[in-house]
Amino acid sequence: MNSSTAQGQLAVVATPIGNLADLSERAKQTLADADVILAEDTRNTKQLLQLAGVHYQKLVSLHEHNEVERAKQVASWLDAGQNLALVSDAGTPLISDPGYAVVNLLREAGYDLVAVPGPCALIAALSISGLPTDRFTFEGFLPAKSGARKKRLQEIASNTGTSVMYESTHRIEDMLADIGETMPGRQVVIARELTKKFETVLTGTGETLVDQLKADPMQKKGEFVVMVAGNPEGGAGQLSEQQVIAALSELPTKQAAKIMAQLFGGNKREWYAKLDS
Template identity: 55%
Template structure:
């Protein structure tokens, strides 16, 4: 099975290899078959389509596995960009690999990498956290959990929640630089940067700036915001987690060695465990 990256906007970004694979496979598993059908029509390709989305992915595994074992070749695509990156496909890929099937990546567009490449924020180390919780309370808690970390943090957000996210960032990290990448590779592609409050003001002045799909990039903590204990705790926690120590135990060890702040060390350990830096 081929995991095929498709354009995030501009159709010319589809690679030659990706187009060839889509034309040659026996069937294509697609997040939204109507969306993928439009892409195939543009390419002049006719292939059978099978829907595979978050609500039916587990049920599709056996069907697709049976086809692969019978000698068929398949492609997996999402609506845009690289499958599995905040999109369906993880369950299928995991099960196929465990069953001994060959899974082949066909690289291409990915919104988070595209955004980082032009944001002007450090990219030697970054954390991708996908979509944050929809409600403000859990969203702020997740933002706070990683607030002391030095690397750039990357989120996806939809137009109807982008203002709410910026409000919460303003509450948690009012002075931090935020870069918004909007409608990447499309006609109205825009990069905005400033503090969260400055970006909210730009959206108030021009409501079009709140439209489209967003990649949100938040600058990491500068050195002068992190005290010595926080730096030491992150180093210790990362070493413990790398050795397979559970989050709760790692936080307990760090508390014994560095003193109080057990809750803070626990939240830091959770962030390190769930948001391991991605160097895609």
């Protein structure tokens, strides 16, 4: 235990996303020195520490279901002069992983926080994607249900910078199909199993990537980073007919036909027939 009466420090520590060699020496030392390690899943972190040869003092859970309650306990440990480390199962904590509630509370209360940077799937994927990196938006995981996911993709479609998302093996094919429907022809890059033996990066469109995954089911295994090129037309004012039709799908056909005629010209009856088919 840290015998100092001074207030302790919380270190937010990045851990490997696949390759154990990516655990930095600074990260190892920080974890070894910590009085308490806060882990998303203590079983996964225990295995990592054992493989890395890191001897630790105390390991406790901090995940999405307990982090609000755990935050006060974390503050009390820091008040007692203990030094803490926060890790997720893989990558940088808080990036689609638990930890925000604790970090936010401690930052607002004036506690000392320090970053021990390292692996992050979204940055790793972007760096080898070939897509523009001067401006990008991270969307995390999109909704699991197709309707809600398409609605979010319609909003993303107007982004002029690269959009980055995470997806699981169970939904990757459906997600790509939805991208193909909402952003037809848009360049998409998917990266899976980053830093691991079977790391793969595929480039195409939502439509063509679905075909590639169907042709080779092995390409559907693993965790995915999905990156979509920005809208080359400069935003929502340049949405395609298909994108607007999808966005208006919740409206009565008569009302949607009127809007389409106003935006793209033509006869309301013709649009009604097209939308009703």
